[in-house]
Amino acid sequence: MFLFAAFLALQLSACDNNTDAEPKFDQTPTERLNAQKAELNEALLSSPEGWKAVYFTDNTVLGGYTHLFKFAANGTVEMASDFDDVAKTYLSEVSEYQIQLGSTVSLVFTTKNKIHLLSDSNDYPIDALTSEGYRGDFQFLYYGQENGEIIFRTNRNNQELRFVKATKEDWDDLVLNFDMIPNIIGDPTLGLYRGLEVNNGTTKTTYDFNPFSTVTRHTTITDAAGSYDMGIGYAPNGLVVSPPVVVGNQKLSNFIFNETDGSFTATGTGSVSASIKYSDVPFLLTDDYKILLSGRAYSRFGYYTDDYTVDAATNSALFNEEIAKIDASLPAGQYITGVQLYMNHSLGNFIYYTFVGRGALQHFVDVQEDVAGKKIILKHKSWNGNTTVATPAFLASFDNYLMDTNGIYVKKESFKLGYSNTVYTFKSLSSTFRMTTWQLN
């Protein structure tokens, strides 16, 4: 009975073409896919100098790799990239591509070229990426066009990747990306601190810009609330960041290098801007200094002249000069080996200077807190417990910076030096003196 009813229903509707329902699309799915395929093909061939994409494969660990593509109607593509200078990746090579029809239309680089360097399981930048290479993809699903850009999403992990029209300069200047690297790594002589300053038109927000690694092209920026990923791509005139710096409804990602002060600035509209710049004053004042306050647990920080601490880029030029001055004023065969801060030790608070060729010196101090200034001030108490003896002449200049009456900024750094110990830096307010130490207790 049920079957019979179904049969009747079929009869009634079978010849009826006048359905009242509005068709959602004018074309069948096949027609639409074919149209998309033709549209993508036409777009790829439409730009005389081809296309440019800064490919951020995973901006939580890696930065961006600039690729240039020039597509030809015969199914070949000429490609260059800034993956590395050693392999001369900026010298273009030709391989094949296809526009494939699967669940959607996609662009696939079907034979090997530069973009595949990001997808080599056997070539990974850090151990955490073992067997994953640079997490790159080379099959891009087509999602349409916007403002002359082609929008793709990567097949493997569904990330947006935009192709923008390339110019002749893009091809000529790709090699200049490598020249920008030292500027991105930074130059400590331009300033002791590096930060990101975001101006929303009325107020400025600042973040620490942490040391940048060329191995991963990645760093982090930090504020009081936490740390945020910043993948970086190179450009002939600056750098590109991902994720973009978001200010209101503006997204800033292209930063232009300024040779005079070493800064990189991205400019939006309406006085909105973001700038990676230097300063001798910290961008971000933290409560890191509190670990030194009295009443806290015993803590110890050490700088050593024969270990990784001596090579830290966070030691300022002035600090290094002062260390050298100590050695210069000591008799031959004597030199300084370490400067340690003992805080809340059973003997008290003291700076412990150690030497080769002479006995260690303890400079006992009181620690004062400046809550508003987020800093500490060290006050002289005694040398080796003797309150009347003067500061030894060969140490006076160095020691004076630590006794800065304006205080010392203390910063727990995000990087490590050789060992797993946390790194702390101490910087005098009145000068560019900054010392780098390991936290040892």
Place this chain on the structure above:
Amino acid sequence: MKLIKYKNIALLLLVSIVAISCAQDEQPGDSQLDYTQPEKTALDNWIATTYLNPYNINVQYKWNQNTVDNSRFLFPPTVEKVQPALEIVETIWLKSYATVGGADFVKKIAPREIVLVGGVNLNSVGTRTLGIAEGGQRVTLFETDYIDQSDRENVSEFIHTIQHEYIHILNQHKPFDEKSWSAITPGGYVADWYNYEIPESNEIGFITSYARSNINEDFAETASMILIYSKDEYAAFLDGIEDPAAYAALKAKEALVVKYFKEAFDMDFYALRDAAEINTSTVITN
């Protein structure tokens, strides 16, 4: 029960008649699918004449996500590396089997598709997967970008992969004597085979450490290693085994391989080894 079944058939017939009667208003046009063949390169034509026409084997070197593991970070071969790799495969594998098994042997039992991947398939534990054989139909060969015909060790490794995967294909057509095999060195199979040195594995009756992963790999490793060794090299290898039990185990496995080739395919395994040896020298000296 039967009656209902007949009713169903009658109903279907009626429906189909109705459908056809309404379709006459519009005649079907050409297919909307683009079935034009992509432009063939010289390499594509060479593959057609060397693999597709004589052996009915399709070679896929252009990336197709449906034939590779998308969770791995792999890449397609450099175009210039494809033909040299395929020439090695043709000379050492196809020709050797044709010589011994007859011209039609590989036509009948061959993977229908060879997939070439340019990059290394590195596993998270640090081992490299060199090849994969699937369902008796498809062989995937990795690292084709790194083949260096002037380097004997490098070519040997690639040949080893082909021989190994083809043994799997043969096993997927006709199983070997698994019962007898698993009785030879039952205690030696381990999941973390890569943690053992090869000489260490040799001394407990395995031809390689990878052979210790399971009996299927053991069989494929035993057969393929004997095929890539020359007769003298294999004899020297056996002479070097110190443990008498290990020596006996290796000989027992060899005998099962020989028996398998004879019974399953009426093929003289030693003649195959000799043919492979001659063809290997051709590849490496060329």
